[in-house]
Amino acid sequence: MSSKKIIIIAGGSGGHVFPAITIANYLIKHGWDVNWIGTKNKIESDIVPKYNIKIHFIHINGLRNANLKTLISSPIHIFKSYFKIKKIINSYLPNIILGMGGYVSGPGGLAAWTSKIPFILHEQNKIPGITNRFLSKISTKNMQAFPGSLPNAEVVGNPIREDIIRIPPPVNRFKNRSGPLRILIIGGSQGASIFNKILPKISFFFKSKVVIWHQSGRNELEKTKKKYQKYGLYQHKIYSFIENMAAAYEWSDMVISRSGALTVSEITTVGIGAIFIPYPHKDQQQLLNAQDLKNNGAARVIEQSEFTIKLIVKILNSLNREKLLIMAEKSFSLGIRNSTKKIFEIIKNISKK
Numbered sequence: 001m002s003s004k005k006i007i008i009i010a011g012g013s014g015g016h017v018f019p020a021i022t023i024a025n026y027l028i029k030h031g032w033d034v035n036w037i038g039t040k041n042k043i044e045s046d047i048v049p050k051y052n053i054k055i056h057f058i059h060i061n062g063l064r065n066a067n068l069k070t071l072i073s074s075p076i077h078i079f080k081s082y083f084k085i086k087k088i089i090n091s092y093l094p095n096i097i098l099g100m101g102g103y104v105s106g107p108g109g110l111a112a113w114t115s116k117i118p119f120i121l122h123e124q125n126k127i128p129g130i131t132n133r134f135l136s137k138i139s140t141k142n143m144q145a146f147p148g149s150l151p152n153a154e155v156v157g158n159p160i161r162e163d164i165i166r167i168p169p170p171v172n173r174f175k176n177r178s179g180p181l182r183i184l185i186i187g188g189s190q191g192a193s194i195f196n197k198i199l200p201k202i203s204f205f206f207k208s209k210v211v212i213w214h215q216s217g218r219n220e221l222e223k224t225k226k227k228y229q230k231y232g233l234y235q236h237k238i239y240s241f242i243e244n245m246a247a248a249y250e251w252s253d254m255v256i257s258r259s260g261a262l263t264v265s266e267i268t269t270v271g272i273g274a275i276f277i278p279y280p281h282k283d284q285q286q287l288l289n290a291q292d293l294k295n296n297g298a299a300r301v302i303e304q305s306e307f308t309i310k311l312i313v314k315i316l317n318s319l320n321r322e323k324l325l326i327m328a329e330k331s332f333s334l335g336i337r338n339s340t341k342k343i344f345e346i347i348k349n350i351s352k353k
């Protein structure tokens with residue numbers, strides 16, 4: 001019997017691409033054939049080929065914060081992408097198409113709909129993006145990470161990479177841990193400029209009492225390293241991007257982070273105490289992603305307008321490993337660890353025979 005075929009459409013940011021990779025790997029392990037649709041200039045073009053998954057590229061831009069030129073050219077790109085995807089569908093003949101959000105899913109969802117191929121959608125955020133809000137009206141089935149994001153959607157959590165799920169629970173990790181407090185700083189898949197500017201000062205205040213693992217984003221590595229050199233480098237590790245997030249999470253006593261949907265879900269999967277500084281989106285999606293953790297005592301949330309080194313120092317002074325373990329356990333209790341399997345079952349049930 002030939003294997004079943006799926007097209008996964010995901011792109012634009014790690015928050016869309018990493019959960020889609022997790023699903024793709026699980027499907028491949030279960031005998032499925034996977035093709036991917038994404039864009040050439042975003043993170044998926046680096047990540048997807050590393051997993052030996054065939055990726056087709058379309059040319060499309062996001063409209064959030066778009067300039068006039070992008071806005072004007074956008075209908076043409078959507079139109080062209082739609083026809084390119086129709087061609088891919090007609091030659092590959094998938095049993096199902098899965099959209100994981102991001103503007104790249106827009107023309108793919110439309111193409112699936114007009115081709116009468118089952119099309120299912122997954123929303124990773126508490127507040128859905130424009131593309132998913134639109135596609136949820138024409139999709140065969142909607143899935144969501146958090147309750148209440150999309151109407152009539154099943155709550156399945158966010159698919160988390162296997163190596164992150166396998167990290168031992170907080171109490172085992174904290175056992176026999178001593179030495180400087182280990183702080184992991186993550187700014188989402190692209191890094192956060194304001195973190196690079198403010199957080200190296202932690203080094204000046206706490207000297208060798210802390211050790212920091214800092215992700216700066218692609219464009220600010222040298223600048224961030226210089227800051228640490230200025231304030232004291234100690235044993236800190238500074239990278240543009242952390243390839244092995246499982247190792248970083250397992251190593252850390254606490255996280256200072258943006259609250260993108262995937263980072264928040266990963267943190268609750270592992271169980272780590274956190275300070276979140278949500279990206280100040282107009283729709284406050286990152287603030288809402290972090291809300292449950294804050295309400296359950298698993299995290300502190302600082303709005304960007306109040307984010308100063310003084311406040312960070314104050315919070316860090318109030319924390320120690322014992323308190324962080326309590327926060328970590330609260331965080332762990334919020335994790336959904338079987339999301340991938342749930343989504344796999346839905347794909348199996350809905351795909352064309």
Ligand SMILES: CC(=O)N[C@H]1[C@@H](OP(=O)(O)OP(=O)(O)OC[C@H]2O[C@@H](n3ccc(=O)[nH]c3=O)[C@H](O)[C@@H]2O)O[C@H](CO)[C@@H](O)[C@@H]1O
Nearest residue numbers: 013014015018188189190215241242245260261262263279
């Ligand atoms: C600025 C912006 O628009 N952010 C959005 C973007 O987040 P963005 O993709 O920036 O952030 P997320 O937290 O959702 O995902 C980041 C992913 O990248 C991984 N990672 C990160 C850093 C690193 O060094 N290595 C690494 O592997 C994380 O483990 C995680 O899997 O899409 C998310 C999902 O729709 C939204 O919630 C965010 O609001």
